[in-house]
Amino acid sequence: GQNIDQPTEMTATEGAIVQINCTYQTSGFNGLFWYQQHAGEAPTFLSYNVLDGLEEKGRFSSFLSRSKGYSYLLLKELQMKDSASYLCAVMDSNYQLIWGAGTKLIIKP
């Protein structure tokens, strides 16, 4: 079957750096997405990786290793507004998006 694993919850301190990991087993691979979702709101797109390596976008970076079925989202200079759930999703060979359950990130002052 198809599976995406992420930690359920993580806690970090304001101003620090946090890495949220995602491992996946899917039938084929056509890209990996990270979304941010604040409580009660819709997911918003953060990043897309289709090739191995690191993609940087301001305070957020996303890394992909296709051979290991692994990605991480790196958040730097954490702010209180970064408290949210972070969803990892993989597009399989049928171009269907497989969603992880999300990682709830709690930022403490």
Next chain:
Amino acid sequence: EADIYQTPRYLVIGTGKKITLECSQTMGHDKMYWYQQDPGMELHLIHYSYGVNSTEKGDLSSESTVSRIRTEHFPLTLESARPSHTSQYLCASSEKETDTQYFGPGTRLTVL
């Protein structure tokens, strides 16, 4: 980024009522999706469409139907609402190049 709209944002109705949740996007995206999400839980795909006159069922069995008569419009209809339908319903559309999905603000449905 897509401009995608959903109405109503909040809806409280009684059991047995028929309701339609509206979703429109102005970016000309061919692909559109409906998801159901309970608080703190993962997204479940209930319907999707590849374009006009195309509709497919997703992974979650649902007593709902969709239509796609126009590119920009993808309404979801519940023929007879039940308390188990209480949830957040999210509509999304995706761009052709990367299939990145962009979400509307959602409709929070409560069935009494």
